[in-house]
Amino acid sequence: SYVLTQPPSVSVAPGQTARITCEGNNIGSKNVHWYQQKPGQAPVLVVYDDSDRPSGIPERFSGSNSGNTATLTINRVEAGDEADYYCQVWDSSSDHRVFGGGTKLTVL
């Protein structure tokens, strides 16, 4: 089955840029979606189809995808961005929806 690998944690100072990676075999050929989950809350979609943002998501959130790595970038990080972030793809070969293991973003 298709596997997505994320770093367990990323730390960044307020105002700086956070980059959260999601690695998978030839992930650049798939559409990648990103979710933010704060403690005790449901996940929220922050980026879909590699780089599109749902309405209401700040422009500070952006995504890219190429080769074997997709990246969620959060510019001008704020304390409120502290959360777990999950990447997700649809694996067409298995028709399975796959999530990465999640990355805990800590704002220092």
Next chain:
Amino acid sequence: QVQLQESGPGLVKPSQTLSLTCTVSGGSISSGGNYWSWIRQHPGKGLEWIGYIYYSGSTYYNPSLKSRVTISVDTSKNQFSLILSSVIAADTAVYYCARGRYYFDIWGQGTLVTVSS
């Protein structure tokens, strides 16, 4: 604005059946070509997609759970439901309903289901 709300028992005994319902408000479950999914999250762990249903009743399930899962829809009540049979302790999780087939743009708040005698 479409909202989702899960409901059902918070405690299920091993070997019994877990049954949850998701009520859709603010829009019709039959409109817009939308698909409706169930996703779960084991305590302190990541997310696992369980399956989806279309308003017409067509379904697709995670192969790892397929033998125990049934998802159904009741368009008259604007609801869809999850049944997971023969539950074990490892089925203890927060269960979310969500809108989407390839990605999930609206989620319910989630409901914790504990499997224990």
